[in-house]
Amino acid sequence: MSDETGLVVDGLEVRYGPSKALFGITFEVKAGSVMAVLGPNGAGKSTLGRAVSGLVPTSGGHVRFNGQDITRWAPHRIRRAGLTYIPEGRGIFPGLSVVDNLRMSTRQLGGRAERQAGIDRAIEMFPILGSRQGQRASSLSGGEQQMLAMARALVVDPQIIIADEMSLGLAPLMVDQVFESLQKARDSGITIILIEQFIHRALAFADTCIILSRGLVGWSGPAKGAGQEVLDRYLGEAATAAAEGAAAEASA
DSSP states (O other): OOTTSSEEEEEEEEEETTEEEEEEEEEEEOTTOEEEEEOOTTSSHHHHHHHHTTSSOOSEEEEEETTEEOTTOOHHHHHHHTEEEEOSSOOSOTTSBHHHHHHHHTTTSSSHHHHHHHHHHHHHHOHHHHTTTTSBGGGSOHHHHHHHHHHHHHTTOOSEEEEESTTTTOOHHHHHHHHHHHHHHHHTTOEEEEEOSOHHHHHHHOSEEEEEETTEEEEEEEGGGOOHHHHHHHHTHHHHHHHHHHHHHHHO
């Protein structure tokens, strides 16, 4: 694809002091598509998401977003350009109300009318948040907190969302809510990079997939092409457990 639309990551490297965390990561994400990023713990998945978002410095390579080289941009500039990172662990302000969480995300927008339009857009997509605008975010369920994290991202009308382990630690019903939220974002035309522990859910949702192994891309291709042999090779016990869990869920 051309790098005029979507995201192109070329030879991305990240170091933490003397240690190298990412070794020349290269991939492309077409505008409007979903790419799953899989890998065992410590493979570099979150480092990749944070590096693309400008939250950790890179030591090599380039990131191009809609044809622009954003490799050295500050995080707030990348966010304003339309690329939003939703961090692992909710990404909300638990002590603030739902509506104040949304207001905090509108600060980069223009006037009052534009900020209110952003809040209205998020609440229209997640009506349950509209009924709980005055409720403290910490009192929401885990799935609802992730809805709020997604709504905070959508307030600024992003083109790309990097969702980092949004289902981490949630009960199965709450995981369903997370994927429903992601589907709403996808339906609105947003490109999604999905860093996810629920392997088979991620593959069923995504168009393409990369599997990281020790800071390298071990495998990449269409999500439907990541068969059990590939998953076992790069994900080991996690892939086997995921396959058994998916089979149990299907027979329930």
